[in-house]
Amino acid sequence: MSDEFISENIKAALKNDPPGEWMTELPGECIRLSSGYPTPALVPAMQLKEAVIGLLEEEQDLPLHYLGSPRALKLKEQIQKRLGERGIRVLEEELLVTSGACQAIDLIARILIDEETVVAIETPTYMEALEIFQNYTERFISIPIDEHGLQTNLFEEVLAERKRKGLAIPRFLYTIPTFQNPTGTTMTEERRQHVVELATKYNFLIVEDDAYGELSFNKRPIPLKAMDKEGRVLHVGSLSKVVAPGLRIGWVTGATEFIHALDWFKKDLGHPFAEATMASFLEYTDFEKRLKILQDTYQGKCSVLLSALEQYLPESVSWYVPEGGYFVWVRIKGVDTSQLLTQALSEGVSYVPGKYFFLDQKEGTEFLRLSFSYADEKEIVEGIQKLGKVVTKWMELRP
Amino acid sequence: MSDEFISENIKAALKNDPPGEWMTELPGECIRLSSGYPTPALVPAMQLKEAVIGLLEEEQDLPLHYLGSPRALKLKEQIQKRLGERGIRVLEEELLVTSGACQAIDLIARILIDEETVVAIETPTYMEALEIFQNYTERFISIPIDEHGLQTNLFEEVLAERKRKGLAIPRFLYTIPTFQNPTGTTMTEERRQHVVELATKYNFLIVEDDAYGELSFNKRPIPLKAMDKEGRVLHVGSLSKVVAPGLRIGWVTGATEFIHALDWFKKDLGHPFAEATMASFLEYTDFEKRLKILQDTYQGKCSVLLSALEQYLPESVSWYVPEGGYFVWVRIKGVDTSQLLTQALSEGVSYVPGKYFFLDQKEGTEFLRLSFSYADEKEIVEGIQKLGKVVTKWMELRP
Numbered sequence: 179m180s181d182e183f184i185s186e187n188i189k190a191a192l193k194n195d196p197p198g199e200w201m202t203e204l205p206g207e208c209i210r211l212s213s214g215y216p217t218p219a220l221v222p223a224m225q226l227k228e229a230v231i232g233l234l235e236e237e238q239d240l241p242l243h244y245l246g247s248p249r250a251l252k253l254k255e256q257i258q259k260r261l262g263e264r265g266i267r268v269l270e271e272e273l274l275v276t277s278g279a280c281q282a283i284d285l286i287a288r289i290l291i292d293e294e295t296v297v298a299i300e301t302p303t304y305m306e307a308l309e310i311f312q313n314y315t316e317r318f319i320s321i322p323i324d325e326h327g328l329q330t331n332l333f334e335e336v337l338a339e340r341k342r343k344g345l346a347i348p349r350f351l352y353t354i355p356t357f358q359n360p361t362g363t364t365m366t367e368e369r370r371q372h373v374v375e376l377a378t379k380y381n382f383l384i385v386e387d388d389a390y391g392e393l394s395f396n397k398r399p400i401p402l403k404a405m406d407k408e409g410r411v412l413h414v415g416s417l418s419k420v421v422a423p424g425l426r427i428g429w430v431t432g433a434t435e436f437i438h439a440l441d442w443f444k445k446d447l448g449h450p451f452a453e454a455t456m457a458s459f460l461e462y463t464d465f466e467k468r469l470k471i472l473q474d475t476y477q478g479k480c481s482v483l484l485s486a487l488e489q490y491l492p493e494s495v496s497w498y499v500p501e502g503g504y505f506v507w508v509r510i511k512g513v514d515t516s517q518l519l520t521q522a523l524s525e526g527v528s529y530v531p532g533k534y535f536f537l538d539q540k541e542g543t544e545f546l547r548l549s550f551s552y553a554d555e556k557e558i559v560e561g562i563q564k565l566g567k568v569v570t571k572w573m574e575l576r577p
Numbered sequence: 578m579s580d581e582f583i584s585e586n587i588k589a590a591l592k593n594d595p596p597g598e599w600m601t602e603l604p605g606e607c608i609r610l611s612s613g614y615p616t617p618a619l620v621p622a623m624q625l626k627e628a629v630i631g632l633l634e635e636e637q638d639l640p641l642h643y644l645g646s647p648r649a650l651k652l653k654e655q656i657q658k659r660l661g662e663r664g665i666r667v668l669e670e671e672l673l674v675t676s677g678a679c680q681a682i683d684l685i686a687r688i689l690i691d692e693e694t695v696v697a698i699e700t701p702t703y704m705e706a707l708e709i710f711q712n713y714t715e716r717f718i719s720i721p722i723d724e725h726g727l728q729t730n731l732f733e734e735v736l737a738e739r740k741r742k743g744l745a746i747p748r749f750l751y752t753i754p755t756f757q758n759p760t761g762t763t764m765t766e767e768r769r770q771h772v773v774e775l776a777t778k779y780n781f782l783i784v785e786d787d788a789y790g791e792l793s794f795n796k797r798p799i800p801l802k803a804m805d806k807e808g809r810v811l812h813v814g815s816l817s818k819v820v821a822p823g824l825r826i827g828w829v830t831g832a833t834e835f836i837h838a839l840d841w842f843k844k845d846l847g848h849p850f851a852e853a854t855m856a857s858f859l860e861y862t863d864f865e866k867r868l869k870i871l872q873d874t875y876q877g878k879c880s881v882l883l884s885a886l887e888q889y890l891p892e893s894v895s896w897y898v899p900e901g902g903y904f905v906w907v908r909i910k911g912v913d914t915s916q917l918l919t920q921a922l923s924e925g926v927s928y929v930p931g932k933y934f935f936l937d938q939k940e941g942t943e944f945l946r947l948s949f950s951y952a953d954e955k956e957i958v959e960g961i962q963k964l965g966k967v968v969t970k971w972m973e974l975r976p
Contacts, residue, residue, distance in 0.1 A: 183748055183782055184838055185691040192841055221638035230629045239620035242821035277676065280844055292584040306844060313842065349582055383582055422641035424849040439583055442591055443712065445679055445705060450823040452851060 188313075204528055209561035212528035213552040214359065214504050217479070220472055221422050222459065229458040241454035250454040252461070257415070257429050260465070264391065265404035266413060268431045274440050275429050277449060279389045279416040282430040283307050283352075285440045286385055286412055287314045290349055298348035300328050302507075302535030302542060304359045304387065307352060319348055320537050325498050327365030328353055330372040337380045350383035350412075356399045357390035357503025360535045360547035364399055364501050374402055377410045389416045389428075390503035392469055395477040398502075409433035417456060419504065419551075420472060425452045473502070479550040479558060480506070486559045490566030492573060504551040507532075510569060515546040518572055527564040587712075603927055608960035611927035612951040613758065613903050616878070619871055620821050621858065628857040640853035649853035651860070656814070656828050659864070663790065664803035665812060667830045673839050674828050676848060678788045678815040681829040682706050682751075684839045685784055685811055686713045689748055697747035699727050701906075701934030701941060703758045703786065706751055718747055719936050724897050726764030727752055729771040736779045749782035749811075755798045756789035756902025759934045759946035763798055763900050773801055776809045788815045788827075789902035791868055794876040797901075808832035816855060818903065818950075819871060824851045872901070878949040878957060879905070885958045889965030891972060903950040906931075909968060914945040917971055926963040 181189075204210060233241055233249055241247035254273055261268060276282040283306075291297065291314035298319040299308065311318070319340075321333045333351075340347060351373070355365040365373070377384050386402045403413035409432065416428035426449060430440060483506055487497060497508045508529075510518075516531040532545025550558060580588075603609060632640055632648055640646035653672055660667060675681040682705075690696065690713035697718040698707065710717070718739075720732045732750075739746060750772070754764040764772070776783050785801045802812035808831065815827035825848060829839060882905055886896060896907045907928075909917075915930040931944025949957060 181834075182780075184688050184834070185694070188688045188838060188842075192838055215642045218638045221641045223633045223638045223641060226641065227630060227633040231626055234622045234626040239617045239622045239821070242620045242622060242625065242823035243614045244822050247823075277848070284844065289583050289587045295584070310844060381581075422638070422850075423643050424641035424646075424853075426848050426850075435580075436583070439587060439591055443587075445683065445709060449676070449825050449848065449851065451821075451825075451854075452848065454823075455850075 204523075207526060208523065209527045209557045209564065210552050211548045211550075211558070211561045211565070212530045214549050215423065215552040216419060216472075217475060217551055217554070219554075220475060222463075222468075223422075225463065226422065226425075226455060226459055229455055229462065232462075233454055233458040237454070241451050244448075244450060247450055247454040249457045249461075250450050251457075253427070253453045253457040256457060256460045260392075261413075261415070261431065263466075264388075264398065264401050266401060266431065269434075271434050272437055273429055273431045274437050274444065275427065275448065275453060276444065277428065278418055278423070278426040279387060279414050279428040280306060280310075281426075281444070282414045282428050282440075283385070283387070284310050285443050286350075286414070286430065287311055288443050289436070289439045290383070291315050294346070296346045296348045298333070298351040298382070299537065300353055300358070301537065302360055302532065302545070303352065304354060305534045307387065308535070308537065311352070317346075318537055323358065323361055323363055325363055327355055327358060327363045327369055328373065330365075330369045330376065333373070334376055337376060341380065347380050348382050350385050351377070352385045352387065353402070354387040354389070355402055356388060357393060357500060357505075359390065359503070360505055360530070360532070360545075361498055361507040362500030362503050362505040363498050363507070367400065370400065370402055370405060374405045374410070378408060382410075384411045385414065386411050387414045389414070389419055391415070392420055393472060393476055393504070394502035395473060395480070396501060403431065412436060420469065421456065421459065425456055427452060427456045476502070476504070476551065479553075479555055482555045483548065483550040483558050483562060486562035490562050492566075492570055495569065504549050506548045506550065508546050508548055509544050510546070511544055513569065513572055514543045516543065518546075518568060521568045521572065522565060525564045525568050527561040527568075529565070603922075606925060607922065608926045608956045608963065609951050610947045610949075610957070610960045610964070611929045613948050614822065614951040615818060615871075616874060616950055616953070618953075619874060621862075621867075622821075624862065625821065625824075625854060625858055628854055628861065631861075632853055632857040636853070640850050643847075643849060646849055646853040648856045648860075649849050650856075652826070652852045652856040655856060655859045659791075660812075660814070660830065662865075663787075663797065663800050665800060665830065668833075670833050671836055672828055672830045673836050673843065674826065674847065674852060675843070677817055677822070677825040677827040678786060678813050679705060679709075679827070680825075680843070681813045681827050681839075682784070682786070683709050684842050685749075685813070685829065686710055687842050688835070688838045689782070690714050693745070695745045695747045697732070697750040697781070698936065699752055699757070700936065701759055701931065701944070702751065703753060704933045706786065707934070707936065710751065716745075717936055722757065722760055722762055724762055726754055726757060726762045726768055727772065729764075729768045729775065732772070733775055736775060740779065746779050747781050749784050750776070751784045751786065752801070753786040753788070754801055755787060756792060756899060756904075758789065758902070759904055759929070759931070760897055760906040761899030761902050761904040762897050762906070766799065769799065769801055769804060773804045773809075777807060781809075783810045784813065785810050786813045788813070788818055790814070791819055792872060792875055792903070793901035794872060794879070795900060802830065811835060819868065820855065820858065824855055826851060826855045875901070875903070875950065878952075878954055881954045882947060882949040882957050882961060885961035889961050891965075891969055894968065903948050905947045905949065907945050907947055908943050909945070910943055912968065912971060913942045915942065917945075917967060920967045920971065921964060924963045924967050926960040926967075928964070 532542035536542035932941035
């Protein structure tokens, strides 16, 4: 029945090969190095409970309607304040609260992409963003990442060549310059300057996904948006990684006309109760203090993971050392990490095979993403031990 | 800057003329007969507070992640149970939880509409749905409503003529058969049978928006979905009108292939915390008892509004008498209700001008939508008095 009704372009999108159900149905005893979830002990469940109690006692039914909660209205100010700490100053009308970074990306895709649109992406990149963009276009320019993030020189070469040949310039570049998902890498300041200059020179927009930007082990890098003098950067952020993903609070900032268009397509998809709850939580939270604890915790867990990798993985295995965020990107030469996963899961450890982060999945077969955010330090060591065992065994069997 | 980047079809959509800011920025003293909000006294703020306390004490961080709350998983069962009460039996894989009915409609538009798609709508109809569909297509067939809902005979004539002429048959009909927004009308059982037969005969789908279906003053009408033997009906529902809109819990049920496609486009836009909170609330609520209270309250408020209309409006003013829901649809012959609104607002009462519910806004100038859901009985009487005064004065000045 569906075949004659579902639109053609949609049917194409449905042919994609997503990671499938295994990620959401891991047995309880499996050590989850796949989950990009915040560390459970630092999800402020009890403070959020207090925030809800305070909110509903004070505002009664107001946060439970479509509109009308004074607290929900304050969320924008609080986000503006957070952005200010990152050197990004935006007016209220330059900011749209969204249902996590994901809705922001989806709305951006909606207003900027039509079938002819070329989109530039980093390779590898956040799989959900990739899936979203693929729902709207098939035309991508894929620029590889190294340990210092997007290789802007390569990007410039591609742009120059396309210009010379009269080919379409991308409408926008989607980038996660800080503690990238999945590689954990961070763009150097020189490359940041370079990419902003390229946007001007070749006339494209930049969609900067900054979901991990506040989770720095050292200095917080300057966001591209803070360097943006021409309104070319749409900056996407989220409280999922620093408060709790389940509340689904994200945002996008950019030039007013873009925000207006995004808002039109967002329709009635605001979340008054979640927004008011978050605003109420932020009101009573020393956020810088909270960030410090998060940063220290994740730095500790990351360093435990890196040591364990040194100790338990064969020498041929390599990885990037992150300066923040949630992830370590690992390369196991000659091993298909999708095939290895079955073994890893039966040993009791999970990861995300690298291929899901690539437009051309074949490029990603030797990689895998480890997350140090969710598991605790003891589990991380055990998990890497298990992974080491599985990898070693695999290499012995297929040298 | 935006002009060269925003897609062409999006720019067209942005030219629509939405109701604007006045609806969201009414002064506190204004009597809101415009707001389709539930009655504040029956928004279960304190019970929801208890639900959150119970939930977070029991599940801790689980409902605050992307996935993993046992309670959130139960929401589907609870919705299945509610649907069962309406004669709709669906499997888990035939049900998708959405962020209110609005996300369901948006996702449906996304998978079913491309630029060539013809969509059949009732006239007038829910303005947000109309706006959503207009974001995807410009091709509509508009079928007028009378006091018994969609005029299915007229619809059949249109379909027969299009078939004869070789014109495209609509891919789907969007209808609110029960306590329609904005007219408050309900399709008779004969018309329901008829429209389901038409769907088979002319091979189209039906999107049934049932957001008000449980708010009946008497017997609850049978949903189209309960008559659907061929999987042609996508049934959209919501807990916004019977619990609280601010939690944004809605759903869509339909054939598995449709649900699969809708889910793909929904991506990471679930709301675990809101879903778990709702599930927790439902677990401890006698829902039928709650519905009885809601039905009695709204029936009382509706009858107060109807009496006040009889008493305070000139004789030439007419309206449909609803059997449930939130709305009364009023016609004031010869009066442009958009122009009248300025006067009404300065007198201290609001309504929604009819034109926003029409594809061709000129057809709606004499109509307005009154809501009896939000204001209390005393305010309703005062509001209608004010409206009567404004209408009478207008008629005296421009006879």
